[in-house]
Amino acid sequence: MSEQTMDAAVVERGPQKAPIDRPAKPVGGEPGRGRKVFDGTLNVFSHAFLVVWGLLTALPLLWVVLSSFKDDAEILGDPWGLPSALRFDNFARAWTHGNIGQYFVNTGIVLAGSLTLTMLLGATAAYALARYKFLGSRLVYFVFVGGMMFPVVLAFVPLFKIVGGVGLRDTLPGLMLIYTAYSLPFTVFFLTAFFRTLPDAVAEAAYIDGCGPFRTFFRVMLPMAKPGLISVGIFNFLGHWNQYLLPVVLITSDEKQVLAQGLANLAISEGYRGDYSRLFAGLTLAMLPVLVVYAVFQRQVQSGLTAGQMK
Amino acid sequence: MRHGKYPLLLAFLLPPLALYGYFVVSPYAQSFLIAMTDWQGLSPAYEFVGFDNFKRMIGDEYVWNALLNNLWLLVLLPLLTIALGLFLATMLNVGGRGGRSTVTGVRGSGLYKVIYFAPQMLSVSIVGVLWAEVYNPRSGLLNSALRALGLDGLAKVWLGDPAYAFWAVLAVMVWANVGFYVVLFGAAMQSVPRDIYEAAALDGASRLTTLVRITVPLLWDTIQVAWVYLAILALDGFALIHVMTRGGPNFSTDVVGLRLYTEAFGDYKWGYASAIGVVMFFVTLSVTVLSLRLTRRERIELS
Numbered sequence: 069m070s071e072q073t074m075d076a077a078v079v080e081r082g083p084q085k086a087p088i089d090r091p092a093k094p095v096g097g098e099p100g101r102g103r104k105v106f107d108g109t110l111n112v113f114s115h116a117f118l119v120v121w122g123l124l125t126a127l128p129l130l131w132v133v134l135s136s137f138k139d140d141a142e143i144l145g146d147p148w149g150l151p152s153a154l155r156f157d158n159f160a161r162a163w164t165h166g167n168i169g170q171y172f173v174n175t176g177i178v179l180a181g182s183l184t185l186t187m188l189l190g191a192t193a194a195y196a197l198a199r200y201k202f203l204g205s206r207l208v209y210f211v212f213v214g215g216m217m218f219p220v221v222l223a224f225v226p227l228f229k230i231v232g233g234v235g236l237r238d239t240l241p242g243l244m245l246i247y248t249a250y251s252l253p254f255t256v257f258f259l260t261a262f263f264r265t266l267p268d269a270v271a272e273a274a275y276i277d278g279c280g281p282f283r284t285f286f287r288v289m290l291p292m293a294k295p296g297l298i299s300v301g302i303f304n305f306l307g308h309w310n311q312y313l314l315p316v317v318l319i320t321s322d323e324k325q326v327l328a329q330g331l332a333n334l335a336i337s338e339g340y341r342g343d344y345s346r347l348f349a350g351l352t353l354a355m356l357p358v359l360v361v362y363a364v365f366q367r368q369v370q371s372g373l374t375a376g377q378m379k
Numbered sequence: 380m381r382h383g384k385y386p387l388l389l390a391f392l393l394p395p396l397a398l399y400g401y402f403v404v405s406p407y408a409q410s411f412l413i414a415m416t417d418w419q420g421l422s423p424a425y426e427f428v429g430f431d432n433f434k435r436m437i438g439d440e441y442v443w444n445a446l447l448n449n450l451w452l453l454v455l456l457p458l459l460t461i462a463l464g465l466f467l468a469t470m471l472n473v474g475g476r477g478g479r480s481t482v483t484g485v486r487g488s489g490l491y492k493v494i495y496f497a498p499q500m501l502s503v504s505i506v507g508v509l510w511a512e513v514y515n516p517r518s519g520l521l522n523s524a525l526r527a528l529g530l531d532g533l534a535k536v537w538l539g540d541p542a543y544a545f546w547a548v549l550a551v552m553v554w555a556n557v558g559f560y561v562v563l564f565g566a567a568m569q570s571v572p573r574d575i576y577e578a579a580a581l582d583g584a585s586r587l588t589t590l591v592r593i594t595v596p597l598l599w600d601t602i603q604v605a606w607v608y609l610a611i612l613a614l615d616g617f618a619l620i621h622v623m624t625r626g627g628p629n630f631s632t633d634v635v636g637l638r639l640y641t642e643a644f645g646d647y648k649w650g651y652a653s654a655i656g657v658v659m660f661f662v663t664l665s666v667t668v669l670s671l672r673l674t675r676r677e678r679i680e681l682s
Contacts, residue, residue, distance in 0.1 A: 114470050114586070121467060122494050125558065128513050129497065131520050147523040189398065192391035200384050208392065212399065218407050219663055221617055221636040222656035225413060225420075225649045226406035249402035252395055281387040310502030312618040317644070328504040332622045335508040344518070351508060358500045366493050373499065374563045 132355065136348040143344045158349035166338075168350045170323055171330035174240060175309065178326060181244035182251070182308050187301060189248060190255030191293070195285055197256065198263035199271070209260065215253035224317050231318055238320050246318065247308050255300050262296030263289070302372035309358065327354050414654040420647035432654035442655060445626075445633040446662075448545065452552070452613035452634070453666065457606050459553050464560030464605070465598075467495065469590050471561065472568040473576050492565065495558035503555075507622030510551045514538050538624055541631035548616075548623055548632050555619075556612070560605055567601040568594065596676075603674045610670055614663050635659045 135143050136158055137151035163169040197209050227246070228237070236242030266289060274284045290297075315329040325333065331354050338347040362369055414432055418425035436442050471488040498506060513520045514537035522534040537547040575597070579589045595602065617636030620626060626633035626641070635655060643652035 114466075118467065118470055118491055121463075121557075122491055124554065125494050125498060128509055128520060132509055132512070144518045147518050147520055148527065189395035193395040196388050196391040200388060202384070202388060208396065211404065215399070215403055215407075217664060217667070219615060219636065219656070219659055221615070221639050222410050222653075222660050223403070223406035224639065224656070225643050225653050226409035227402070228643075230402065230406055230409075245398060246402055249398050252399050252403070256395075281384060282390075285387070285391075306500065310504075312502065312504050312622070316621065328502040331508055332504040335511060335622075347508075348512070351505065351512075354505055355501060355509075359497060362497065362500045363493070366496070369500070370492070370496055370562050371566075373559070374566055 129355070129359075132348055132351050136345070136352040138345060138348070140344050143348065155345070158345045159353060161343075162346045162350035162353060166334055166346050166350045167322065167325075167330060168327075168334070168353050171325055171327040172353075174324060175327040178240050178243045178247065179305070179308050181241070182247035183301070183305060185244060185248040186251045186255055186304050186308075187297065190252055190300070191259055191290065191297065192285075193252070194256045194259030195263050195289060198260045199289075209256075212253055212256040215250075216257065220250065220313050228317055237318055238324055240324060242318060243315060243326070246314055247311060250314065251304050251307060255304065258300045258303075259293070259296055262293055266292050298368070299372040302369055306358075306373070410653045410656050413650055414657045416650040418650040420643070420649040425650065428650070432651050433658070435651065436654060436658065441630065441633070442635070442638055442658075444630055445635045445638040448632065449614050449616065449634050449662075451545070452549065452616055453610055455549060456552055456556075456613040457609035459549075460556050460560055460609055461602060461605055463553065463557050464564055465590065465594065465602075467491075467557070467561045468564035468568060469586070469594060472565050473589070473594075492562060495561045497558065498555045499559045501555070503618040504622050506551060506555050507619050510547075510554075511538060511623050514547055539628055541629045544624055544628055544631050548620060551623070552612075552616070552619065556609065563605065564598060564601060567598045571597050599674075599676050603671070606674060607667055607670050610666050611663060614659070614666060635662075 131147075134151060135147075137154050137156075139155060142149060142151060193212065197205060197212075231237045231242055231246065236245065270288060270292065271284055274288045275281075279288065310328055311326070312328045312332070315326050319325050319329065322330075322333075331350060334350055335347055338344065415427055415429060416425045417428045417431070471491055501509070512518075514522075516522055516534070516536040516539065519537075521537065525531065525534045535543050538544050571594075575593060576589065579593055584592070615636055616634045617640065620632050620634055620637055621640070624632045626637045636659065639652045639655040639659065642648045642655060
């Protein structure tokens with residue numbers, strides 16, 4: 069495998085550089101004449117399709133950003149036109165009157181707590197399960213991982229009751245704990261697999277050097293697991309940031325809502341009120357932070373998310 | 380090394396297990412019990428009614444309608460997303476037929492990948508609100524584009540017409556998910572030895588042949604994972620539909636998850652809602668197991 073990729077790399081770097089830059093016109097001489105023409109048209113078609121899908125993806129996003137600068141008359145009258153002025157007051161109105169600011173703060177608070185807790189509890193549990201054999205360790209592992217098989221909506225009714233029973237309904241700490249609890253199956257699953265790949269010898273060496281089990285974990289094993297922690301951390305960050313199901317069931321009062329939920333409600337109420345510019349400004353505010361982070365870290369984000377899927 | 384492992388095990392396992400047991404395991408377990416009762420939620424009193432809720436469900440046309448919509452999604456969402464994802468990934472990774480023996484992606488493939496993947500970053504609720512505005516019959520991007528092209532007849536009330544709402548929502552699901560699979564399939568294609576593609580190109584295989592005869596068999600493991608994941612997504616669909624249509628118009632976009640939610644928090648039929656959840660669990664489970672079984676093939680070992 070490695071040899072082959074090396075060969076391929078040599079070929080790629082090899083004789084000609086220019087053809088890579090003009091793939092639209094195939095020069096490949098090997099196939100028959102008819103096929104060349106056919107492949108040529110196919111090439112144009114396929115490339116056009118790539119562009120079309122790119123536009124289909126990017127245009128709605130751009131449209132929302134542009135519309136957030138328009139006033140209502142422009143939004144309703146000329147959806148494809150450019151804004152006649154940069155109306156930043158739309159954003160101010162969305163932030164304060166649309167409560168987007170409050171939703172941002174709530175989401176930030178919940179995320180700070182839930183991510184820290186998820187990573188801490190997930191990593192410790194995964195480490196204990198990956199490194200130690202004890203009575204029932206396989207059972208505990210399957211109880212954790214089995215949670216991935218259940219649809220979250222199945223838990224709606226009892227969860228509503230249980231969370232209310234401990235007085236955590238409609239509170240941000242409640243959301244933190246619930247997000248953490250529902251992220252554990254995947255986090256434990258992923259990190260257990262990751263800790264198992266770390267060499268035993270390192271832990272043994274730490275022990276011989278006089279490191280206790282806790283120190284071994286925090287000082288030696290945890291730093292070694294950094295790539296895995298980053299992957300699952302990105303995965304959980306996006307999962308919690310985008311969470312919609314759990315807050316819909318658990319949060320009722322307007323000032324406690326998180327961004328994903330508040331935005332959906334804003335869309336409904338703005339539909340009645342007809343304040344479209346504020347809605348688009350709110351959408352843009354909610355959309356841009358993740359898109360900017362993504363633009364900067366896109367390679368890590370892509371590999372983090374896809375690696376999470378393939379495990 | 381095994382010395383003193385129990386303090387660590389207790390400290391490391393008890394807190395996560397307690398949290399997980401209380402907020403995840405216990406609700407899932409309880410829902411199976413509540414499904415056997417006639418609990419109305421608002422009153423604390425309830426009776427054990429055995430399988431009555433399940434019997435009632437057999438005659439409930441709303442549940443059947445929702446289930447049918449989920450099944451349509453189950454067929455269409457994986458099919459469309461995977462086909463589109465494979466096609467785009469092929470173009471981006473091995474689509475360029477630059478010169479004699481080079482097999483590369485087309486020009487600008489990096490940029491395309493970044494754009495395609497972007498919707499994956501957005502929350503379901505943002506995607507839902509965004510597309511509800513795109514579909515807006517008066518000021519939406521879609522209808523105004525159609526009108527600008529002189530296709531006024533094609534401009535519809537997309538989310539308000541039972542004939543189109545389901546398809547409009549399905550399109551959004553595909554839109555939001557394709558990018559992820561382009562990247563996933565792309566990563567898998569990178570691990571396929573280049574010379575296989577080069578050999579195919581030398582033998583005069585067209586792109587379509589290469590895709591069907593080489594890429595799909597070699598990527599089968601990845602496609603299988605994608606299939607199962609999309610199937611689970613199709614059986615859910617609650618969040619996006621809750622944001623976009625709330626199951627309407629006229630229940631044309633209703634799904635089982637939303638049915639459960641409506642029964643539980645609209646009508647406070649907690650027993651019945653839990654029974655719907657139990658059915659949903661078994662449907663999801665059997666679909667997952669079935670699709671893993673049906674798509675099993677002999678693994679092709681590279682290298």
